[in-house]
Amino acid sequence: MEKTIKIIKELQKEGLIKKYAVGGGIATIFYVEPILTYDLDIFFIPLSEGVLTEEQKELITLSPIYDWFRKKGYKSDKEHIIIEGVPVQFIPVYNELIKDAIEDAVEVKYKNTMIIILKAEYLLAIMLQTFRPKDKERIIKLIDETKIDNIFLTNILQKHKLKEKFDKFKRIYYGK
Amino acid sequence: MENKNFSNKKIDDLFKAKEEFHKKLAKLPFEEKIRILVKLQKIANNINSSSSKKHNVWKISL
Numbered sequence: 001m002e003k004t005i006k007i008i009k010e011l012q013k014e015g016l017i018k019k020y021a022v023g024g025g026i027a028t029i030f031y032v033e034p035i036l037t038y039d040l041d042i043f044f045i046p047l048s049e050g051v052l053t054e055e056q057k058e059l060i061t062l063s064p065i066y067d068w069f070r071k072k073g074y075k076s077d078k079e080h081i082i083i084e085g086v087p088v089q090f091i092p093v094y095n096e097l098i099k100d101a102i103e104d105a106v107e108v109k110y111k112n113t114m115i116i117i118l119k120a121e122y123l124l125a126i127m128l129q130t131f132r133p134k135d136k137e138r139i140i141k142l143i144d145e146t147k148i149d150n151i152f153l154t155n156i157l158q159k160h161k162l163k164e165k166f167d168k169f170k171r172i173y174y175g176k
Numbered sequence: 177m178e179n180k181n182f183s184n185k186k187i188d189d190l191f192k193a194k195e196e197f198h199k200k201l202a203k204l205p206f207e208e209k210i211r212i213l214v215k216l217q218k219i220a221n222n223i224n225s226s227s228s229k230k231h232n233v234w235k236i237s238l
Contacts, residue, residue, distance in 0.1 A: 001210055001236050026210075033201035034212040036220055038231040077232070085235030110206050144195070145202035 001026075001040070002111045003084035007072075008042060016064055020044035020116065021105035023091070023126065027117040028138050030108060031146040035138070039080055039087040043102050043118070046092050065090055097125055097160045120146050121153040128162045128169065140173060211238045 011017055021027075021044075025037025069081045080087035093099045101122035107114045118126070124142050127135035142148065157163040170176055204212075217233040224230055 001234070003236070029209050029213060030206055031202065033198050034204075034209045034216060036216045037213065038217060038234075082232070087232050087234075108206065110210070141198075145199055 001084075001086055002113050004040060004086040004088065005110070005113050005115050007074075007083050008088070011065065011068060014068070015047065016068055017044040017090075018047050019102050019105075021102045022115055022117045023101070023123065024089075025138075027123055028142065030117055031120045031123070032138075032141040033145060035141070039089050041089050041091055043091050043093065043098055045099065045102055062090060062092065095129075097122075097129060097156075100156070100159075101126060119152075120148055121156055124148065124153060125156045125160060125162055128157070128165055129160075131165075136169075136173075139169065143174075210236075214238060 008020065012020060020042050022040065023043045024039070024041030025035060026040050029035060029037070066076060066081065069076070069083065075082050077087060080089050082088075091098075093102060101118045104122065105116045105118050107116055109115075120142055124139055127139050127142075154163065157166050214234050214236065217231065221230050221233055
């Protein structure tokens with residue numbers, strides 16, 4: 001994964017993405033026990049500022065990235081690019097929560113490189129938004145297995161109108 | 177009645193021990209967690225005998 005991250009940093013240096021951070025399962029693993037996942041999610045802010053529509057992001061942001069990797073000899077597998085043995089999915093910013101999450105990401109050490117990952121509180125908020133069954137499982141893991149800054153989390157949830165959803169979630173799963 | 181209470185306590189202790197075990201795993205170094213992840217991917221692929229459910233196991237140096 002170290003080599004994968006180094007290549008992604010090159011992508012940023014060459015100006016194809018403005019800012020990025022690891023999210024999804026791999027970022028979650030940093031905070032909780034190892035969970036099964038198969039890809040590396042890279043949330044990124046494209047060079048063109050602002051939040052893009054589905055159509056815009058497809059044409060403007062992802063094609064240059066796929067082209068860059070193709071020219072370097074990396075293969076793609078449906079929506080993933082296999083970068084140094086790791087299937088990577090590039091996810092352009094699609095709402096304000098993701099933008100805030102990327103802007104406030106943190107650097108953590110992995111072997112001899114630094115990886116930028118989303119903070120646990122932002123991961124939790126994003127999972128609340130997407131709310132698939134595996135997101136609900138991961139929310140519980142984050143609550144149970146890592147230290148969550150509750151004030152920081154509350155601020156995020158209130159800003160992105162997720163506080164009520166989280167309170168309901170806690171009532172269902174924790175009875176409080 | 178005593179046996180039932182003991183049994184309930186034993187079960188509570190077991191669940192608490194499980195919780196502590198998960199928290200301990202959460203504190204492993206990131207590198208170690210990624211090593212475990214790759215092992216999990218291989219195990220899951222072995223269990224999923226149907227090729228439609230197989231995924232790419234990461235080919236990384238551990």
